[in-house]
Amino acid sequence: PLRFQTDYVSKIKANKRKIREKLGWQEDLKYIVYAGKTFVGARRLETFIDASKDLPEYHFVIVGATPDVIRHYSLQHMTVFPFQSYKDYQAIISAGDVLVASYEDNEFNRHYLGPGKSGPFLLTENPVIFTDLPSLRKRFSEEIVTFVKPDSSEALVVTVKTIIAKHNEFILKAANARNFVLEHTFTLAALQQIKTIEEFREEC
Secondary structure, X not given: OOOEOOOOOOOOOXXXXXXXXXXXXXXXXXXXXXXXXXXXXXXXXXXXXXHHHHOOOOEEXXXXXXXXXXXXXXXOOOEEEOOOOHHHHHHHHHHOOEEEEOOOOOHHHHHHOOOOOHHHHHHOOXXXXXXXXXXXXXXXXXXXXXXXXXXXXXXXXXXXHHHHHOHHHHHHHHHHHHHHHHOOEHHHHHHHXXXXXXXXXXXX
């Protein structure tokens, strides 16, 4: 079963307003955040960058950009962060409005992908967009995340617009996502196993 290593994370919701003030972000602007693997030629990154050009009314953010990526792409219209500590990474994604976890549509990702960023993303209680791949459909339901067509900036644009337009609806989905993570940790699974073992020993 799917489990998350989130026990060391505070269960208190991050204060988005205070984090935005610290980052210098505008309170009334919508921030669309990609925080993941970046390298020159990455289709997932280029899809995000292309979508940003079609949505100038929102501000797009990349977290974890390598020096090569910063030099290669024209990112002046975006906010770009290099690699961050986990604490700062969690603060930035908590300050966003929509989080994008996109992946290329290839054989490995279709069947074996297990996104490491899923726990931190879902904990933020921000709407999360995942690439529509069988491996992700198997792990996550549409009750907690939103799926988008792979490698398509056009589909990403439509999905972002929909989430912003129906924000209250998607915030409820995001709240479900946070609860899902908090209820499916490795620690809780271990405690359940210990309980089962103890019950078995008592029966013996």
